[in-house]
């Protein structure tokens with residue numbers, strides 16, 4: 499999506515009049531994943547920023563949701579929406595109007611208390627996960643220095659202690675990683691610890707693509723907890 503943009507209106511699976519929004523000026527994320535559909539991360543960071551465009555964006559959004567009677571907003575950023583310091587103002591605006599909110603983020607910083615009010619006001623939160631080993635984590639997700647897979651899981655577990663609404667885990671299968679002998683067993687253990695309400699698997703495109711999901715993989719996927727088939 500374009501910077502600070504509002505998508506076309508669509509009807510979501512619950513029959514609600516919906517839009518996607520991107521509240522970022524460029525790609526801010528604490529990861530620079532090799533398989534990211536959005537391309538390279540412009541600013542690799544876990545910090546928060548105030549953007550000049552926020553006021554205009556919030557005014558435009560307010561007008562748009564009133565005029566179009568929007569019922570559901572998916573915060574589907576080009577990167578990590580939590581990098582926007584004014585995200586709470588956007589959430590409050592939507593909540594005032596009784597609009598349902600879904601937020602997508604990579605999940606590493608969900609446990610940080612400064613985001614708690616934002617996350618608790620979202621009806622659904624999607625977190626991302628794809629690897630089970632630190633070696634793969636550094637190679638394929640290229641995170642901010644010092645990040646580890648153990649801390650990632652531990653942060654998500656902390657987040658799950660306070661976040662009691664719908665948590666969706668989005669797992670990207672990377673061929674080099676999910677070919678590891680114990681990948682699915684470890685991933686299944688992560689899922690048991692994190693207790694998501696739903697689990698989705700996606701395959702990647704390009705160099706790291708899984709060209710065919712073969713029957714052995716389907717068999718392994720079917721053993722995964724809460725896998726949304």
Ligand code: SF4
Pocket residue numbers: 527528529530531533534535536539576577578604626
């Ligand atoms: S965490 Fe998500 S948005 Fe950030 S680089 Fe990875 S795939 Fe892209």
